[in-house]
Amino acid sequence: MDTSSPSAFVNGALLRRYIGQKVRTVIQVIGSDTGSVVGKSTDDLQIVVRGPSPTPPLTTYLEVIGIAESDNSIRAETWTNFGNTFDPQNYNELCKLANGEFKHLFI
């Protein structure tokens, strides 16, 4: 497992803490444009993802790993299908725990 460039688990609100750093998050796609995808984060905020688009077929939920550019945009490096029955609330709680009380267990 390549642990050379770890990515922090973020939701919409936590993205601003990692500007310029590698992050990962799960979004629900709500729209797309040329060169960018608009998604809803697990805490119901809007995130814009620029860069190479994910290749179809796409599921409802997608994970994106990339560099945080601002407090609401990411430059994508990797996309992964996370299925249609994903539970966003659980993921949201994970992000809160991974950046709060249990930060020492993550990055």
Next chain:
Amino acid sequence: MENSAVTQDGIATVLSNQSLDSSSVRPQIVVQVVDLKAVGNRYTFSANDGKTKMKAMLPATLTSDIVSGKIQNLGLIRLLDYTINDIPGKSEEKYMLITKCEAVASALDSEIKSTGIVLKPKQEFVARSASQIINEQRGNAAPAARMAMTRRVHPLVSLNPYQGSWTIKVRVTNKGVMRTYNNARGEGCVFNVELTDEEGTQIQATMFNAAAKKFYDRFEMGKVYYISRGSLKLANKQFKTVQNDYEMTLNENSEVEEASNEEMFTPEIKFNFVPIDELGTYVNQKDLIDVIGVVQSVSPTMSIRRRNDNEMIPKRDITLADETKKTVVVSLWNDLATGIGQELLDMADDHPVIAIKSLKVGDFQGVSLSTISRSNVVINPDSPEATKLKSWYDSEGKETSMSAIGSGMSSPANNGSRSMYSDRVSLSHIISNPSLGEEKPVFFSTRAYISFIKPDQTMWYRACKTCNKKVTEAMDSGYWCEGCQKKDQECSLRYIMAVKVSDSTGEAWFSAFNDEAEKIIGCTADELDKLKSEEGEVNEFQTKLKETTWSSHLFRISVSQQEYNSEKRQRITVRGVCPIDFAAETRLLLQDISKNKTSP
């Protein structure tokens, strides 16, 4: 009385005969127990024969005899079986490891010395301390003087087996019937009473034979008595009815005097109410619980046939509701059904509040409550909880539609996946508690991995295609079913297998029957049997087992006790299997994390 003398030169005999093998008869040697002390959960002492002493150790199995006073310091014991070992580190000194012995006499006045004088103990087999003996001597004083000395009332909570003289002032809060028994030691009669003192502490007192006859009529329910000269011992956990580490025995020398002129404040019945929506965790457990609720409905009396003796007993069902907006059915039995039950039927339209103490929690229709002989029902109790309940019911409860607590819960027979989230435990909770399911099987749900299935175990049995019972091979071809009383050319195979299961806390063996094993393996026993007998490069049977290993599932299990060669072993049976719902499990984990959070 038996020989109350120690065997002369007993210790010398023991030491010289140490090379005796087990088949030869050991001389019956009586020694005195001196310097009895506890080391861990065993006791050591010096065995004294009046001339010499040697160190000795008693097995842990006899610790209870020591605690109860059967084997006493300065008392005599007869050695029945023992081995002589070297004391580690001191090769010249030996010690006796006793495996079997019997008490011969209770504590003598002192250590037997080589003057050869043997002092006979005053009384046989009554656990008595020095202060008890002194108190008895004092007992010969004038009654008035005696009363003045012993009338100081001790709180029940201060009593223990090692304190000699005490007097308690208690009310009889329960009186049992006189029972007769017939066992290896002979015939007898016994009854017990439940005693409560002013502080609310309770203790059970038992009387046998002569004492039972003496006090049976004297003890009356609800009356107050001064009691002294009883003996205490550790309570037998199996038969515990009150919260007390000790239980009392009264014999003919005990004193029971009615406190006729004096008032005693009776503490109100101490209730410990469980809200109806929390009853789930008590289902089929040993603990008795108390409830308080508003009577929604009262049924007429029903007659139920008792299984063990075919006698018909009356029963009445009451539906109770409380502020958790859940209802539960309480079954009143016998006198409670006909007496207070009838009262409740008459006032059912008033929807009174009732509080009930000591109910058993069963699993009929999910959750059911039943009264037992010591249950206590109070209608419209004078308490703040009752007032709160009544006002809640009058203002909103009356109109609210409520659901039965049992409906959300599947009874063990139903393998509904909803029961996979109630009584969730980890494997360590089960294996670290060997007495689980001692009386009645206990049910849990757990999430675990199948870690091992022995390929060469008997995984199935031949079953009748109609009734699924085991069939026997008929003389000519075919199979005979004893239950259906018919022969069939074919039979089906049904699973009965042991699987090893693991989770992050430990591992255990589960027994799985056909329906559950099919879900685990992923094919029927007949299909697996076919795979087993197939030839070929790849053994499909082994592959199937391999695929099953390290698959995770949600299990509904029952834990009970079974005896194997007089040893009690835990038996865990799978009652239901279903796949893991990861989102639901994650939610459970998040709940667990927040419960264990250290920071506010």
